[in-house]
Amino acid sequence: MRETCVQVNSLVKRYGEFVAVDHFSLNVGKGEILGLLGPNGSGKTTTINCILALLSYDRGSITIFGENMTPERYDIKRRIGVVPQNVAVMDSLTVEENIDFFCGLYVKNRSSRRACVRDALAFTGLTDYRKQKPKKLSGGLLRRLNIACGIAHKPELIFFDEPTVAVDPQSRNAILEGIRKMNQNGSTIVYTSHYMEEVEELCTRIVIMDHGKGVAEGTAASLKAGLRNRETIRIHMPVRQEEVLRAIREVNHVYHVQAEDEDIVIRCDGGEHNLVHILNVLEEKKAVFGRVTTELPTLNDVFLEITGKELRE
Numbered sequence: 001m002r003e004t005c006v007q008v009n010s011l012v013k014r015y016g017e018f019v020a021v022d023h024f025s026l027n028v029g030k031g032e033i034l035g036l037l038g039p040n041g042s043g044k045t046t047t048i049n050c051i052l053a054l055l056s057y058d059r060g061s062i063t064i065f066g067e068n069m070t071p072e073r074y075d076i077k078r079r080i081g082v083v084p085q086n087v088a089v090m091d092s093l094t095v096e097e098n099i100d101f102f103c104g105l106y107v108k109n110r111s112s113r114r115a116c117v118r119d120a121l122a123f124t125g126l127t128d129y130r131k132q133k134p135k136k137l138s139g140g141l142l143r144r145l146n147i148a149c150g151i152a153h154k155p156e157l158i159f160f161d162e163p164t165v166a167v168d169p170q171s172r173n174a175i176l177e178g179i180r181k182m183n184q185n186g187s188t189i190v191y192t193s194h195y196m197e198e199v200e201e202l203c204t205r206i207v208i209m210d211h212g213k214g215v216a217e218g219t220a221a222s223l224k225a226g227l228r229n230r231e232t233i234r235i236h237m238p239v240r241q242e243e244v245l246r247a248i249r250e251v252n253h254v255y256h257v258q259a260e261d262e263d264i265v266i267r268c269d270g271g272e273h274n275l276v277h278i279l280n281v282l283e284e285k286k287a288v289f290g291r292v293t294t295e296l297p298t299l300n301d302v303f304l305e306i307t308g309k310e311l312r313e
């Protein structure tokens with residue numbers, strides 16, 4: 001069995017009457033990229049902040065590297081990197097000075113720190129920008145600076161809280177690739193996001209949260225294997241014909257047909273030639289339709305089957 005890095009047992013965090021985290025448990029093994037996936041407001045950031053002892057909590061217990069985490073445990077903190085959701089850098093310092101400042105909280109030796117800063121600049125592709133002030137950076141570069149500040153001290157365990165929100169695709173890919181490399185270099189990663197594609201692409205294991213609770217856990221493949229949904233077919237059909245929908249509902253393996261804007265969405269629970277059978281129905285009924293797409297189950301389907309609502313925004 002893997003060595004445990006983070007253990008959260010039945011965590012409860014209330015804001016007044018409101019329960020933001022509701023008996024949530026989590027186990028992060030050494031070497032994992034653990035994805036914490038959930039819609040906005042599901043309690044991901046609150047959970048991370050409780051783990052990091054940035055927030056007090058009402059019930060439950062949390063250990064990191066087998067030890068109780070408290071605000072004063074600098075010995076644990078120096079082994080952890082945090083890349084917060086909101087960019088937290090100092091405008092008056094250059095890129096390089098910012099990284100040096102945050103790294104200096106944990107690495108006191110000057111020459112070791114210089115090497116750490118140099119590595120973090122190279123790692124995040126910011127070497128050419130090292131003399132610039134944050135205000136001059138694009139959104140994507142600023143996010144990369146946020147990451148460089150969080151990881152320069154070469155932590156064993158790194159928390160990324162939605163690091164790709166509002167970044168351009170190029171920076172997003174660079175960020176995901178960087179996280180993969182950090183993991184290959186030995187860091188354990190906890191990655192929170194509401195982007196299911198990202199989590200699926202990056203994470204070795206996924207925990208899904210909703211309303212402060214853990215609702216599912218597993219690899220992307222194991223989560224999807226338990227689904228009734230095997231295929232989703234989407235057909236652009238601005239003029240809806242009830243007779244056509246009725247006929248589609250009769251097709252073998254079709255278990256759910258629903259209108260979404262100008263599309264109809266058809267869910268199938270098996271079968272190999274669902275699209276062919278459905279297109280035959282459309283032809284038979286002389287239906288007017290446009291673009292047709294078919295997709296295999298996604299984490300959105302997992303979320304939908306468990307909670308009855310879409311994870312997708």
Ligand SMILES: Nc1ncnc2c1ncn2[C@@H]1O[C@H](COP(=O)(O)OP(=O)(O)OP(=O)(O)O)[C@@H](O)[C@H]1O
Nearest residue numbers: 015018020038039040041042043044045046047194
């Ligand atoms: N300081 C606070 N006071 C009151 N309610 C709060 C506070 N911070 C968070 N909440 C509420 O707790 C719930 C969980 O918030 P949290 O930020 O942990 O969710 P999240 O899953 O990280 O969402 P997001 O993806 O938007 O960051 C939300 O309903 C939020 O409004």
